[in-house]
Amino acid sequence: MSTGDIIDATDLVAGYVPEVNILNGCNLNVGPGEFVGIIGPNGAGKSTFLKAVLGMVTVRSGTVLLRGEDITGQPAHKLVQKGVGFVPQTKNVFQALTVRENLEMGCFLAPKRFAERYDVVSSLFPRLAERADQRAGSLSGGERQMVAMGRALMLDPTLLLLDEPSAGLSPMLQDEVFLRCKMINETGVAILMVEQNARRCLQVCHRAYVLDQGQNAYSGTGRDLLGDPRVIELYLGTLARS
Numbered sequence: 713m714s715t716g717d718i719i720d721a722t723d724l725v726a727g728y729v730p731e732v733n734i735l736n737g738c739n740l741n742v743g744p745g746e747f748v749g750i751i752g753p754n755g756a757g758k759s760t761f762l763k764a765v766l767g768m769v770t771v772r773s774g775t776v777l778l779r780g781e782d783i784t785g786q787p788a789h790k791l792v793q794k795g796v797g798f799v800p801q802t803k804n805v806f807q808a809l810t811v812r813e814n815l816e817m818g819c820f821l822a823p824k825r826f827a828e829r830y831d832v833v834s835s836l837f838p839r840l841a842e843r844a845d846q847r848a849g850s851l852s853g854g855e856r857q858m859v860a861m862g863r864a865l866m867l868d869p870t871l872l873l874l875d876e877p878s879a880g881l882s883p884m885l886q887d888e889v890f891l892r893c894k895m896i897n898e899t900g901v902a903i904l905m906v907e908q909n910a911r912r913c914l915q916v917c918h919r920a921y922v923l924d925q926g927q928n929a930y931s932g933t934g935r936d937l938l939g940d941p942r943v944i945e946l947y948l949g950t951l952a953r954s
Contacts, residue, residue: 717741717777718871718902719765724774726764733772734760736926742871742904747897749917749934751910752947757926758906759801762873765904766791766798778871793821797864797901801876804860807849811840814848814859818866826866833862836895854885861892865901872896874905878912890916910948914938922947 719742726735734757742748750758763769765776766788776784778794788798806814815833819826834841837858843851848859857877864872877893878886886909894916897903907913914920914934922930922943930943937943 717743718746718779719904720775720777721761721765722775722777724761724764724776725772726760726769726774727772728760728769734769734926735764737774738923738926739928740904740921742902744870745897745900745902746919747894747903747917748905749913749920750904750906750923751908751913751920752923752929754908755925756923758923759875760926761923762798762875762904762906766796766873792867792869795867795870797867797869797872799857799860799864799872799874799877801879805848805851805856805863808847810845810847811851811859812844814863815840815866818863821867825868829866829868832868833865836865836892836899837862852885853881854888857881857885857889858892861896865896869901871902871904874903874907876906876908878907878909886912911938 721738721740724735724738725733727733738761750761752758760769764771767786768788771784775782783791806817815830816826819829839855840858840862843855848856851859877889881889890912893903893905905913905917914937917934919932920934920937921928922937930937930940
């Protein structure tokens with residue numbers, strides 16, 4: 713275990729229903745300021761891993777440490793207070809609220825910081841300031857994703873968990889979302905991102921883990937995995953060559 717890590721997950725076994733494990737002994741760590749990806753085939757346990765870290769799925773064995781503190785099984789709202797932001801894949805905005813109101817919801821634990829954090833988030837996502845009074849439900853898919861990411865940043869987290877941020881978006885909007893992820897990371901926020909678009913994930917992250925059947929299959933730098941013949945053959949296919 714690396715003592716300086718933000719997240720250390722060790723030997724995680726977890727599942728949604730009794731006696732059926734989705735994770736079968738996964739290990740992962742994220743250091744300060746790192747951008748770490750999780751890729752793998754459908755059903756590999758990628759999103760389940762994030763939910764296990766967040767206390768949203770039962771961890772049957774193993775541990776999750778946040779800056780050395782055991783947080784295994786702690787509920788998500790407790791982790792938000794400890795500096796963890798989370799952007800789910802679906803239902804990630806309050807559609808009836810305006811963009812500004814969505815961002816206010818993200819700052820509910822520190823309302824006095826709203827003006828300061830709004831300026832920071834608006835500098836990362838200028839379009840949100842332009843759409844401040846527009847209902848989130850009327851935005852495009854890419855804009856809603858930006859609202860969700862912006863709201864998660866309102867409490868100035870040290871770690872941002874992203875579950876399939878490019879899902880359902882056009883290639884152009886996917887590129888924009890990945891660019892924003894890199895910009896967020898460059899401000900010092902560590903990112904742990906689950907992503908189905910494996911090639912793009914490996915292009916932007918520092919390191920990545922390949923999960924398969926709930927276990928670690930491969931790990932390494934994004935560049936190394938992108939060029940690894942085994943990873944190309946099993947998980948990337950022609951995408952790696954396009």
